[in-house]
Amino acid sequence: MTSNSHVPARRLRVFDSTLRDGEQAPGNAMNPEQKLELALAIEATGVDTIESGFPSSSPSDFEATKLIAQALTTAKVATLNRAVREDIELAAEAGGIDHQVQIMATGSDVHLEHKRGLTRVEGLKEIIDSIKFARELGFTDITLGIEDASRGSDDMLRPLIEAGVEEGARTVALADTTGCLIPAEFGAQVARVRSWIPDDVILSTHCHQDLGLSLANALAGVEAGADEVQATLAGIGERAGNTPLEELAAVLLYKGEQLGMTSRLNTEKLYDAYLILSRIIGMSTPRNKAVFGDNAFATQAGIHQAGMLRNPVTYEYVEPHLFGRERGILIGRHSGRNVIRNMFDQMGLGVERELLDEIYDTYIAGRKDGTCIELGELREIITGRLRRAAEPVADQAELAVAAR
Structure with missing residues (x-):
């Protein structure tokens, strides 16, 4: 085992997306009161940020954001929003301007052509306008969240990221939205993006589990210079899910020194939060799931x-x-x-x-x-x-x- 004891440990930020990406998957719906109960349990695990939802998507997510923003004391609230002024206004109304407003950019030509019907220039313009508008409203914690970044070319991503940072984004979140990359590929992309942005801009990962590599990709991203990992309890999320929070916590606990990483996570509180999640969404526990599985121990x-x-x-x-x-x-x-x-x-x-x-x-x-x-x-x-x-x-x- 390689020792990194001579390297000062970096504190990894942990961003929980259980209430947004996790909740939007089929069968995982929660009402605002349930989201609040779970948010408080997740906060007890020591995560840095809790994503409350997508306020413009439904009155339920709007109400949940209001409740959670008023209740959390140690974790920051985040919302996801399209690059649309109306979304950002609703986010400000629901969570106040002190929360982390994530503005979603389109990161690949596949999505621009087949989902959005936009050109690269149009996609860039909407991001510049949205971030500028968020700053005008008073937001200071702005994230440029790049959907399908893993299939985006450098000549598309770099102008988008540099423009977003120049306009005031303090975090860049790279999403392997379809879970299509292997760790070497994702780590290389994170390293390139890290070289494009200032050191004080947070680089975050959002990895999906379609190839069963969400945690491996997130760790490759961390080793390549990412400052934050977005994860969910039990890895719930779209399709096969996301980076499992509890597995990330286990790696940080046992391999943190080797990785040169620390976190605020309190591992003893994770299972309590998982039991609440399971009760709320009626999720059965697999026998062979790491950390939470019936047979894990x-x-x-x-x-x-x-x-x-x-x-x-x-x-x-x-x-x-x-x-x-x-x-x-x-x-x-x-x-x-x-x-x-x-x-x-x-x-x-x-x-x-x-x-x-x-x-x-x-x-x-x-x-x-x-x-x-x-x-x-x-x-x-x-x-x-x-x-x-x-x-x-x-x-x-x-x-x-x-x-x-």
């Missing part, structure tokens, strides 16, 4: 359990308690006898081979349907079996006393 395989029972470090790199989770030793047909021996030891019992084999054959080996029991259930099984075994002895003793 659980094991059934006997070979793994043998090591885990001696010392969890054998198979546990990410520590559950640091993410508000608990370790699970689940007992099923792949578990073997060691876990029963270990339970005997914990209970202060000598290993009775006959009893051990009986419990294994009856309660574990026969679980062909793949179901498992937990350690607590195994303890109850052993206790119950020992109690039943002792009952005839007790009965005989009582008869002997009665006979006297």
